[in-house]
Amino acid sequence: MDLSPATVAVTAGRPEPVADAPLSPPLALTSTYVARDGATAPGDQIYGRWNNPTWTAFEDTLGTLEGGSALLFASGLAAIAAVLGEVPNGGVVVAPTAAYNGTVTLLGDRQARGQLTTRFVPIDDTAAVSAALAGADLLWIETPTNPMLEVADLPALGAAGHAAGALVAVDNTFATPLGQRPLALGADVVVHSVTKYLAGHSDVVLGATVTRDEALQARLHTYRTLNGAIPGPFEAWLALRGLRTLHLRVERACANAAELARRLVGHPALSLVRHPSLPGDPGHARAAAQMGTFGAIIAIEVAGGPQAAEQLCSSTGLWVHATSLGGVESTLERRRRHSTEPAVVPTNLVRLSVGIEDVEDLWADLLQALDRIAGWRTGS
């Protein structure tokens, strides 16, 4: 039976329903497992750096949602590093100019060590990406991008990447598997910062990979084991608890974001509002074609420049000034306050991570802060 994602999020990764057994996967705190007699076989648990049943419960659920086999990692960046491990020494990566800053920084670090070369491209420009692909080993895609919300053409880039002989990886953190399923659109491997929507409560740092390629899955598992990039079982347990309500949280957060984006357009304190739901957004048509939802991140540019953007971040009450995203609570941040943020990100850009609170409360708080920095209604 083909279950809908909402049902999968609730039902996958559970133990067989046996009388008097726990309904939910237990938290398995163990470093070692009782040996089978004889030689070890691939499915054996063996030791806590190889396998853990609490990881497996999360992986089964995420894998079913994305349509592949998942591996949980210690963080999103650990999962990204594992995929970069597929690039041969001296290999070439094609990646977005304005991707998640940890990814860009990691690529720069690998390049400085002489391990690989990265060609940075505007990922929403399919022709520019295709032109950069000759001889590439890995095409790294993020869509929508963090924090500028550029939308890449997944089917076209998947085909172009494969035509060039590159492995095609998609960071699906912003969209979640409810927003888009990159493996079905041509990607070889998906990565997530589980820290964000999948866990969803701003209380764990975790990452994941998902692939349909069994050999790649085995290599990523070996990478995780040998590099020790493993999650804590308790974090995995918390993340699975969060994943059970992914569909409810994402549905509400996306609805809130679309409504707030619509209201933000034209506010005198702002020079730009980006959200793929907006009919005038450059990514709207593409997002409508390949995404089931438009996501819950909004990027705004503050007309008064970086100082006004900072003032906005310190003028809200309900919205918390904080980094990260994808939690139940709404947060905002001027991204260029980080020295590692790519320079193409405007200095006055504020990223809003819209949570699941009441949309009128969110709007009232945002509006009073915007009005204050516009000096518009309050006259202050």
Ligand SMILES: *Cc1c(COP(=O)(O)O)cnc(C)c1O
């Ligand atoms: C946060 C984030 C990451 C990194 O994940 P961590 O869990 O912080 O290591 C990677 N990609 C995107 C798009 C992110 O937002």
